[in-house]
Amino acid sequence: MKTLLKILGVIILLAVVYAVIAMLAFSKNYHFEKSVVINAPKEKVWQHVGSLKEYNVWDPFSKADKDIVITYSGAGDKVGDSYHWKGNDKVGEGEQSVKETVPNEKLVTKLHFIKPFEGDAKATFILTPEGNGTKVTWAIDNELNTMMKIMKPMMDMNMKTMFDQGLGDLKKLAEK
Template sequence: MLTYLVIAVLALVAGVLIAAARKPDIFEVSRSATIRATPERIFALLADFQEWGAWSPYEKKDPAMKRSFKGATSGVGAVYAFDGNKQVGTGELAIIEVQAPKKLAVTLDMTRPMACSNLITFTLAPSEGGTLVTWHMQGACPFMGKLMGTIFNMDRMVGGDFDKGLADLKQAAERPKLVAAAA
């Protein structure tokens, strides 16, 4: 009986390892939403790191997160460093490509809870009813990432954050701009 149990456990472990090894070497997570605002209005919220507080779900996961900017807060070369709780982690975002108001590319280099480098892109396209915004992230998926991916669904975990962020971006972009009264 014990022998059968050991064989069953080993077979299960082998199955999980084989399933992990067969996963792609790149992971991708993508979510889209239509926002009733111009691409220019939305792009302004995406392309300036100081505006991320209005919509980024990670800003809300740790209001006490330490934030710092290197250089300008927008444009190619802008860097946003963060150090937060276990839900946020520690890392840096850097803008590497700006095609206003159509595309923004940002690198995400995490050091905690685990080291990784990912590419994030935001694409904006006119659509019926507003602007279609797509938030996409991709990165290398080494064996340990593949193994974790057999247990935790990365698309569901990160995708939920993207859905929340896009909903908050929609709310921020669709909010009427306040115009200062002339004195």
């Protein structure tokens, strides 16, 4: 029994040490990005990236809830257009709006998360020619609070999984 308590004590101590180091060492500025090369011209890829409505066809986050409710404001491809989503606990609730668009090159959106936590982030999609195809870079930037700093390694793993899935689905759609 004493050995079990010692092991448990060491695990708790390590968790506390990690939390303190994470709070002090990790930056509050969070940036994550992934890229994929799609064998299609950027005009064809843009059809799937340049509109919030088309984005939600391949977006892995909205696919996490088959009963998600999405309400659009505008066509989804102009500055000021937006959508509101409300889903299960995994998807939460929030809004995404177009902040900048350069057709066939760049889309910048603002994400406003309402549930399960309040927060804002910026998502960016950049399309650049690459050989006979198009390189798509998807990035997200936000500010981490103290608790999110502790969870940063898990966030990175989750973002990698979701971005890989989304960019893979985008590649399949755009290469058809």
